[in-house]
Amino acid sequence: MEKENKYRYWLATIEGLGTKRYDTLIKKFGSEEEIYKAKKEELMEVKGIGEKLSTIIIKDKEERNLEKEISYIEEKNIKVYFKDKEGYPQRLSGLENMPKILFVRGELPKEKIPSVAIVGARMCSPYGKTMANQCGRIFAHYGINVISGMAMGIDGSAHLGALNKGGKSFGILGCGVDVCYPRENFNLYRKMCTGQGGIISSFLPKSQPKACNFPIRNAYISGLCDLLIVVEAKKKSGSLITAEFAIAQGKDIYAFPGRITDNLSGGCNKLIEDGAGIITGEEDIEELAKHLLELKKIKLGGDISSLIKLTDKKALNEVKLEKKELLVYSCLSLQPKYLEEIFREVDLRNSEIISILMDLIIEGLVWEPVKNYYACY
Amino acid sequence: MTIFTIVKSAVIEGIDSKLVSVETDVSNGIPYFEMVGDLAHNVKEAKERVKTAIKNSGFQFPPKHIIINIAPADIKKKGTVFELPIALGILAGLGYVDNSALNDRLFVGEMSLDGKINPVNGVLAMVYDARKQGIKEVILPRKNAFEGAVIEGIKIIGVDDLRQTIDYLNGKIHIKEENLDIDSYIKNNEKIVEDFSQINGQESLKRAIEVAVAGFHNILMIGPPGAGKTMAAKRIPTIMPPLSKEEILEISKIYSIAGSLPDNSPLITKRPFRQPHHTVTKNALTGGGRRPIPGEISLAHKGVLFLDEIPEFNRDTLDILRQPLEEKRIVINRVYSSCIYPADFMMVAAANPCKCGNFPDMDKCTCTRKEILNYLKSISGPLLDRIDICVEASKVSYDEIFNLKENESSKIICERVMKALDIQKERLKACGKKYNSSLNAGEIKEFCRLGEEEMNYMKKVFETLELSVRSYHKILKTARTIADLDESKDIKKIHLSEAVCYRSIDKKYWKSQWGM
Numbered sequence: 001m002e003k004e005n006k007y008r009y010w011l012a013t014i015e016g017l018g019t020k021r022y023d024t025l026i027k028k029f030g031s032e033e034e035i036y037k038a039k040k041e042e043l044m045e046v047k048g049i050g051e052k053l054s055t056i057i058i059k060d061k062e063e064r065n066l067e068k069e070i071s072y073i074e075e076k077n078i079k080v081y082f083k084d085k086e087g088y089p090q091r092l093s094g095l096e097n098m099p100k101i102l103f104v105r106g107e108l109p110k111e112k113i114p115s116v117a118i119v120g121a122r123m124c125s126p127y128g129k130t131m132a133n134q135c136g137r138i139f140a141h142y143g144i145n146v147i148s149g150m151a152m153g154i155d156g157s158a159h160l161g162a163l164n165k166g167g168k169s170f171g172i173l174g175c176g177v178d179v180c181y182p183r184e185n186f187n188l189y190r191k192m193c194t195g196q197g198g199i200i201s202s203f204l205p206k207s208q209p210k211a212c213n214f215p216i217r218n219a220y221i222s223g224l225c226d227l228l229i230v231v232e233a234k235k236k237s238g239s240l241i242t243a244e245f246a247i248a249q250g251k252d253i254y255a256f257p258g259r260i261t262d263n264l265s266g267g268c269n270k271l272i273e274d275g276a277g278i279i280t281g282e283e284d285i286e287e288l289a290k291h292l293l294e295l296k297k298i299k300l301g302g303d304i305s306s307l308i309k310l311t312d313k314k315a316l317n318e319v320k321l322e323k324k325e326l327l328v329y330s331c332l333s334l335q336p337k338y339l340e341e342i343f344r345e346v347d348l349r350n351s352e353i354i355s356i357l358m359d360l361i362i363e364g365l366v367w368e369p370v371k372n373y374y375a376c377y
Numbered sequence: 378m379t380i381f382t383i384v385k386s387a388v389i390e391g392i393d394s395k396l397v398s399v400e401t402d403v404s405n406g407i408p409y410f411e412m413v414g415d416l417a418h419n420v421k422e423a424k425e426r427v428k429t430a431i432k433n434s435g436f437q438f439p440p441k442h443i444i445i446n447i448a449p450a451d452i453k454k455k456g457t458v459f460e461l462p463i464a465l466g467i468l469a470g471l472g473y474v475d476n477s478a479l480n481d482r483l484f485v486g487e488m489s490l491d492g493k494i495n496p497v498n499g500v501l502a503m504v505y506d507a508r509k510q511g512i513k514e515v516i517l518p519r520k521n522a523f524e525g526a527v528i529e530g531i532k533i534i535g536v537d538d539l540r541q542t543i544d545y546l547n548g549k550i551h552i553k554e555e556n557l558d559i560d561s562y563i564k565n566n567e568k569i570v571e572d573f574s575q576i577n578g579q580e581s582l583k584r585a586i587e588v589a590v591a592g593f594h595n596i597l598m599i600g601p602p603g604a605g606k607t608m609a610a611k612r613i614p615t616i617m618p619p620l621s622k623e624e625i626l627e628i629s630k631i632y633s634i635a636g637s638l639p640d641n642s643p644l645i646t647k648r649p650f651r652q653p654h655h656t657v658t659k660n661a662l663t664g665g666g667r668r669p670i671p672g673e674i675s676l677a678h679k680g681v682l683f684l685d686e687i688p689e690f691n692r693d694t695l696d697i698l699r700q701p702l703e704e705k706r707i708v709i710n711r712v713y714s715s716c717i718y719p720a721d722f723m724m725v726a727a728a729n730p731c732k733c734g735n736f737p738d739m740d741k742c743t744c745t746r747k748e749i750l751n752y753l754k755s756i757s758g759p760l761l762d763r764i765d766i767c768v769e770a771s772k773v774s775y776d777e778i779f780n781l782k783e784n785e786s787s788k789i790i791c792e793r794v795m796k797a798l799d800i801q802k803e804r805l806k807a808c809g810k811k812y813n814s815s816l817n818a819g820e821i822k823e824f825c826r827l828g829e830e831e832m833n834y835m836k837k838v839f840e841t842l843e844l845s846v847r848s849y850h851k852i853l854k855t856a857r858t859i860a861d862l863d864e865s866k867d868i869k870k871i872h873l874s875e876a877v878c879y880r881s882i883d884k885k886y887w888k889s890q891w892g893m
Binding site: 122123125152261262263264336338339340341343350351352354355357358359361362364369370371372373 | 578579580581582584599730736737740741742745746767768769771837838841842870871874875877878882
């Protein structure tokens with residue numbers, strides 16, 4: 001790292017030094033290096049920097065081993081971007097309260113390519129999971145970047161959909177970029193680090209996830225995207241915080257509607273009530289993707305027809321189900337159905353129904369998300 | 378002058394009884410009263426009770442040199458059964474009753490200070506052993522008489538107080554012998570309150586239970602509160618085959634020793650259903666204590682041990698169940714003794730799917746992902762390994778509750794179960810086993826052989842569901858039972874798929890829930 005950047009790195013990562021006072025200091029001293037070299041008395045003279053903050057700055061300077069930190073960053077191949085400097089995402093530079101420093105594993109989303117953020121609840125329904133996954137697939141299919149928070153549930157499914165489709169996806173973390181949180185998503189993390197997108201964070205490497213980090217992270221998610229899609233969210237949730245940021249940043253928001261009795265749809269329905277766009281079918285998602293591409297004046301190459309839609313019954317016919325199998329299959333939906341209900345709805349012997357369900361599972365048409373609950377893919 | 382008398386009595390060891398002799402020596406000399414013979418604290422207390430009871434019954438208790446020994450001296454004696462024999466020994470020594478009247482008779486009973494004779498535990502085992510040892514007559518507390526009369530071929534006399542006993546022994550009064558016709562007693566007690574026909578809906582739950590009983594598989598039910606898990610579990614004994622007379626005696630003996638026989642009923646005629654609370658301690662579950670008595674698992678012998686809310690149980694407590702589940706008995710080792718209690722029970726466990734009970738209804742479930750994973754993970758792994766069948770129960774809908782459709786009664790299900798059990802017995806005769814659930818890996822290979830088509834099917838299932846070898850074996854065992862229920866010689870695809878549907882779960886399974 002260049003000498004200049006070293007001091008910049010130091011100043012940008014002092015805990016307790018906000019953007020405003022950062023700028024005040026720069027204005028007074030001229031460069032980060034001068035600040036590093038300044039004595040406590042000099043710092044205290046600056047208007048707005050009290051004794052407390054000067055003590056923090058001096059203490060930070062004395063206690064931290066900058067060389068070691070920087071060599072760790074270089075060793076781990078973590079890229080560092082500074083606000084208003086080269087490489088820093090343009091999407092963020094125009095916005096308020098954006099990080100002074102960004103750590104990146106992999107790459108940053110390209111400016112020319114549109115990016116969509118797909119967010120939602122961690123504890124989501126299988127329906128939500130499937131929709132997020134499909135959403136990620138469709139956008140990846142059109143070559144659009146998919147951004148999310150790499151959390152369990154909706155976030156992870158959206159990443160997964162995009163990555164499986166071979167697209168690029170970006171995870172914005174509430175911890176250091178070298179920390180995979182949650183651990184279960186290591187597969188996604190690894191893929192995004194190595195060629196299929198990137199992992200982005202404003203927090204120092206090695207920092208562990210803290211609850212207070214996540215709202216900050218949410219602001220970056222909405223900042224980095226051109227369009228925000230909320231799949232499933234409760235009325236009070238991190239996803240709605242993201243949506244609020246998106247509104248303040250002037251981004252478009254779309255939401256998946258849900259039943260009014262479902263808590264998990266409460267947040268989405270509220271957004272729609274407040275004027276967010278509504279997604280009523282897979283065509284809407286495709287329209288959005290095409291619209292985004294038009295805005296950026298990009299033409300899509302490749303074969304569009306390879307995209308299999310969930311609602312496409314033609315794919316079903318190709319499998320050629322027997323009459324009885326179809327009877328069982330047609331009573332299933334994306335929402336898992338309890339075995340007992342299937343017994344009641346299908347007029348076949350119970351053991352026969354079970355046998356057919358097993359066949360459908362083996363054929364990959366049905367899965368069992370929870371014991372004795374069955375759902376279509 | 379020395380008078381020496383021997384009165385026979387009995388001591389409980391494990392679930393069996395042993396004959397002991399209460400030897401009394403009454404002689405002149407310095408007034409003295411001592412009891413020896415490896416006596417527990419509550420046996421020694423008898424000294425004061427007996428002394429006072431003798432006085433209060435209107436007998437003289439002159440100052441004499443009295444030594445009592447309960448032989449054999451190397452068995453630890455406990456309990457209060459020796460008080461009547463001790464009193465009789467002393468009274469014989471004092472000349473109130475003739476020594477010859479004590480021969481061929483066995484005495485048990487606890488005494489009150491006023492001479493009344495109170496009931497004791499374990500009478501059934503004692504009388505059973507007494508008959509074997511050639512004793513002709515047993516004199517026991519009136520309240521235990523009915524229980525003692527269960528054993529045929531031995532005279533049972535129930536007595537109320539010490540005075541009456543002496544009069545009887547001296548031939549002054551006649552006490553009617555207690556009699557009980559077991560067969561008619563069992564018949565009279567056949568009234569069953571619970572029945573499977575009372576459960577509406579829950580077809581899969583009922584079916585899984587039927588399969589479990591038919592092969593004596595342990596079963597785990599998962600479902601939200603109010604799904605009817607407990608209701609179903611309570612009805613499991615009603616579809617088990619009726620008890621044989623020997624089994625009734627065996628179970629009753631255990632209950633008698635544990636002091637758990639219900640009032641006024643000397644026999645347990647129905648399959649036991651035990652439901653220990655999740656705060657149960659290790660000793661209460663397996664039996665034991667300083668003076669070992671049978672625990673819940675032995676009280677569930679030949680019946681059902683129902684562990685409701687199994688994740689709430691102490692892990693260490695449940696881990697103890699491993700040995701009894703394998704060996705069908707529990708060995709309790711103490712420094713001075715070890716005893717064996719039978720524990721051949723069917724384990725039925727129930728659990729909520731998560732702490733709030735609403736998973737997988739994500740709309741209502743208030744648990745975090747971690748809480749859900751941890752909740753069921755807290756079930757002891759080794760115990761889970763011994764559960765062959767797992768079934769999900771769901772809340773019953775309004776339509777089902779008020780469904781007037783006639784449900785199958787326990788009797789009909791029981792008939793199918795018995796047929797399946799007979800088939801198994803016949804098949805497994807050679808290896809000395811009775812149930813499909815007890816097959817080991819080698820026997821599974823022999824008895825659960827699959828055809829080529831079925832083999833291919835299982836291969837696909839194995840790969841699609843990423844089964845472990847252990848769960849594969851469990852599926853085969855369950856499929857064997859389902860085929861037996863179907864009276865089919867070969868295991869067919871339809872049996873296999875049903876077994877897969879009710880397959881048990883393992884650690885990996887929790888992780889895959891919702892792809893968590």
